[in-house]
Amino acid sequence: MSTDESRFESDPDEIVGEPGLPSGWLIEAPDPSDRFTLARLTQLLRDHERSGRGWAASGVDDVLVEVSEAGLRTRENVVVRDRDGTIQAWGSVHDRAGGRMLFLHIVSRELPEGLGRSCSDVLVEWAVGQAQAVGGARGLDVQQIDTGAFADDDRQHRWLAAAGFSKVRTWWQMSRPVTPAEADLVPSTELWETDKARFRTVRRAGDGMPDDDDLRGVHDVLEGAFVDHFNSWEETFEEFLHRLREDPGHRWDHWWLAEVDLGDGNGATAVGALIGTVSEASGGPDGSYVSYLGVLETARGRGVAKGLLHTIIADAASRDRDRVGLEVDADSSTGADGLYVAMGWKTKYVTQSWHREVTVEA
Known part of the structure; x- marks a missing residue:
């Protein structure tokens, strides 16, 4: 199948049988061009965040990542409407990589337990059907559904467990304050060196776009650095680039490489990479976020990770941002959290990963 074609089933009626919803309720694909739909999905997402961790941060741009026409090559969405036409639940699936499908699962906080659980069950049934579709298109025997929950969201935990999901990982969502003086933490965020490594932003081609070799270098480093990490799935360069560019906070000048001479006769070799994004704030300073940080095993112990982190801190300070965030695997034995x-x-709040394995039927 071409990478330009969706592997999902676009008609929810082809997946969901009798949904078990009240008379007059229906499931359908949302219309991303309808401003009322976007506003309602944004409200549901923000209510979900407030209930799970105490505050909301997402906006309409985050919703558009899931539902816009640009994202539908790798995503599919469904909503549950009540008899008045109000959206009460929203599900989104993302063909993240071969064998791994992400699942966004949101039910209105205003619904009573029984009705909310019915909406949740419909979303899960739809997600399982989509796992069958995408897994079959990829020629897999088993397709993983990967969904998340806030650590304090007991309702979400209860419904996921009842639907056959298992909690498999805990993540610390961490933040660090940034001061203006830290703009001088490194000589230049575009290029600086120590006696062990060189740190630089990805090069730009003549048309102003990033150099393709550098982008492939970032992809190769991250694939190699995370090969033995929890739930790491191989992602093609095209899939990787498409997904990262969808992020509302994406900026090409927030991609850095670290190079080291490993003494193998090849000169400076890319051994570390950091991809940062912008965390926009309403009514206050923006922040930076470490979306990815990876160092190849052959280069660990040379200060590469610390150097990359110093670079994004200095970059954030130079842009008048007040914080840098990142995610840490709380269950990992690597000890990376010690450096952070x-x-x-x-740690600002805690999230969880929940998985369900779906056998792909012939």
């Missing part, structure tokens, strides 16, 4: 804590990061 030593450099000033603190």
